Amino acid sequence: MTTTRTDLTPASAGLPSEQQLLAWAAELCGDELGAPPAAASAPGTDWEQIATDVLRDEAAAASPAGASSASSAASSAFSAPSEAYSPTLVSAAKAAETSSDAESKAKSLPRTTQATIGSIPVDKVRADFPILQERLGSGRQLVWFDNGATTQRLKQVVDRISHYYLHENSNVHRGAHELAARSTDAYENARSTVAKFLGAGSAKDIVFVRGTTEGINLVAQSYVRPLLKPGDEIIVSLLEHHANIVPWQMIAAATGAKIRVIPVDADGQLNLAEYMKLFNSRTKFVSVTHVSNVLGTVTPVAELVSIAHAFGVRILIDGAQSVAHIPVNVTALDPDFYVFSGHKIFGPNGIGAVYGKSDALNEAQPYQGGGNMIADVTFERTIYQGPPNKFEAGTGSIADAVGLGAALEYLMQIGMTNVAAYEHELTRYGMKRLAAVPGLHLIGTAPDKSGVLSFVLDNHDIVSVGKYLDGQGIAVRAGHHCAQPILRHYGLEGTVRPVLAMYNTPEEIDLLAEALTRLVG
Numbered sequence: 001m002t003t004t005r006t007d008l009t010p011a012s013a014g015l016p017s018e019q020q021l022l023a024w025a026a027e028l029c030g031d032e033l034g035a036p037p038a039a040a041s042a043p044g045t046d047w048e049q050i051a052t053d054v055l056r057d058e059a060a061a062a063s064p065a066g067a068s069s070a071s072s073a074a075s076s077a078f079s080a081p082s083e084a085y086s087p088t089l090v091s092a093a094k095a096a097e098t099s100s101d102a103e104s105k106a107k108s109l110p111r112t113t114q115a116t117i118g119s120i121p122v123d124k125v126r127a128d129f130p131i132l133q134e135r136l137g138s139g140r141q142l143v144w145f146d147n148g149a150t151t152q153r154l155k156q157v158v159d160r161i162s163h164y165y166l167h168e169n170s171n172v173h174r175g176a177h178e179l180a181a182r183s184t185d186a187y188e189n190a191r192s193t194v195a196k197f198l199g200a201g202s203a204k205d206i207v208f209v210r211g212t213t214e215g216i217n218l219v220a221q222s223y224v225r226p227l228l229k230p231g232d233e234i235i236v237s238l239l240e241h242h243a244n245i246v247p248w249q250m251i252a253a254a255t256g257a258k259i260r261v262i263p264v265d266a267d268g269q270l271n272l273a274e275y276m277k278l279f280n281s282r283t284k285f286v287s288v289t290h291v292s293n294v295l296g297t298v299t300p301v302a303e304l305v306s307i308a309h310a311f312g313v314r315i316l317i318d319g320a321q322s323v324a325h326i327p328v329n330v331t332a333l334d335p336d337f338y339v340f341s342g343h344k345i346f347g348p349n350g351i352g353a354v355y356g357k358s359d360a361l362n363e364a365q366p367y368q369g370g371g372n373m374i375a376d377v378t379f380e381r382t383i384y385q386g387p388p389n390k391f392e393a394g395t396g397s398i399a400d401a402v403g404l405g406a407a408l409e410y411l412m413q414i415g416m417t418n419v420a421a422y423e424h425e426l427t428r429y430g431m432k433r434l435a436a437v438p439g440l441h442l443i444g445t446a447p448d449k450s451g452v453l454s455f456v457l458d459n460h461d462i463v464s465v466g467k468y469l470d471g472q473g474i475a476v477r478a479g480h481h482c483a484q485p486i487l488r489h490y491g492l493e494g495t496v497r498p499v500l501a502m503y504n505t506p507e508e509i510d511l512l513a514e515a516l517t518r519l520v521g
């Protein structure tokens with residue numbers, strides 16, 4: 001069974017009455033529908049039952065005590081995820097190393113590592129990123145830790161784009177000539193690769209966009225905005241990047257809807273009990289990040305999805321910071337939409353993708369019109385193509401889509417489970433090394449955390465730390481990371497933010513920790 005309403009027309013999807021919601025929740029809990037799908041539920045947690053209780057309480061104008069009993073059921077049913085990976089990091093012994101020879105070591109180039117991703121040496125992967133051998137003005141070899149902002153590009157991606165322009169360049173879906181066929185094949189093959197990488201059922205569920213930001217705006221304008229009436233609500237979380245806040249504020253301002261916010265606990269994990277309490281009959285959509293770009297928190301997506309669906313509400317997952325770091329399978333996780341950017345997964349700038357369930361994409365109305373997305377046009381009316389074409393008005397970034405396909409093929413060869421395992425150990429190592437720097441405070445310590453190692457340093461402003469590290473050849477981000485609400489929650493206006501990717505090494509983490517130790521004296 002699916003917990004998502006698939007029987008809604010665009011008109012009725014947006015305007016469920018209180019009675020309808022109650023009927024759906026009761027129906028979802030009906031014996032004949034059985035248990036929720038295993039992949040989307042925490043074991044032993046009957047989210048539909050909890051949803052029904054909350055909706056029933058609300059309809060009966062229940063007291064606050066009623067609501068809290070439902071949420072405490074959710075909280076007691078949820079326990080922090082246990083560690084998923086436990087591979088051996090070959091050079092973890094580096095943890096014991098002192099920083100006495102750091103300065104000379106920083107200049108002994110090129111650097112190598114014994115670390116492996118699965119059975120593949122990290123040095124072999126690094127060789128596919130020529131920029132990692134770059135020497136900076138200081139004579140030092142680049143250490144790239146600004147992966148949260150953008151990743152470095154694979155040589156295979158650059159070569160594929162070059163091949164496209166040298167041998168395949170044409171517009172797609174038009175033209176009777178051979179290059180149009182080559183170009184269309186390359187573009188559509190890339191779409192199939194994205195679908196395969198995400199575990200989507202069909203390439204038709206993949207829409208090419210410029211990136212995560214455009215993807216969220218597309219879903220907001222095309223799917224959610226037509227659903228909204230004054231007083232309706234959209235749930236986001238305190239962890240969100242501005243790209244997953246502002247588009248919702250824009251459509252809320254235009255329609256009279258409101259934004260509700262899931263709080264976080266002290267470690268920076270979303271509070272599922274409070275999430276449950278935010279739902280009511282006015283809730284029309286949920287949009288939550290998979291990984292926080294400030295704290296690294298990996299959110300409990302399966303539970304977030306399962307709970308939203310129990311209330312008959314669709315959910316978008318912002319995959320900007322997860323897609324290059326942990327395996328994503330949209331069929332197992334079951335979100336209605338999942339969005340990501342190519343440049344954060346070793347692919348080109350200006351390209352990304354929206355995965356959408358086919359019924360949701362069918363319901364959505366295009367918010368940009370023009371060529372490529374139409375089946376027929378007269379001055380009286382236009383008939384659109386079906387998804388995904390109806391959302392791809394005009395000429396897209398064809399070569400970049402093809403380049404993105406090359407990046408994803410590369411990752412599928414390495415295996416995202418291997419990438420996640422390696423980065424998990426690297427993250428643990430990085431947290432241990434940074435925590436040992438006197439006066440350094442890690443921001444974001446959720447048990448389930450990706451390689452975002454945000455920190456602040458006593459008596460040092462973040463910009464001067466960023467500049468000092470730059471002088472050491474180490475590129476980090478120092479600033480608000482386009483996520484001011486979560487930073488202000490911690491009383492901060494910014495952090496220094498190294499973010500790990502698969503080509504980073506324990507030796508690079510040593511350089512970072514040693515440089516910071518020198519800085520604090």
Ligand SMILES: Cc1ncc(COP(=O)(O)O)c(C=O)c1O
Pocket residue numbers: 148149211212213214241243244289291292293318320321341
């Ligand atoms: C969590 C998150 N969402 C969305 C975005 C926006 O991505 P883009 O600028 O590629 O559209 C970012 C970028 O850093 C991000 O970290």
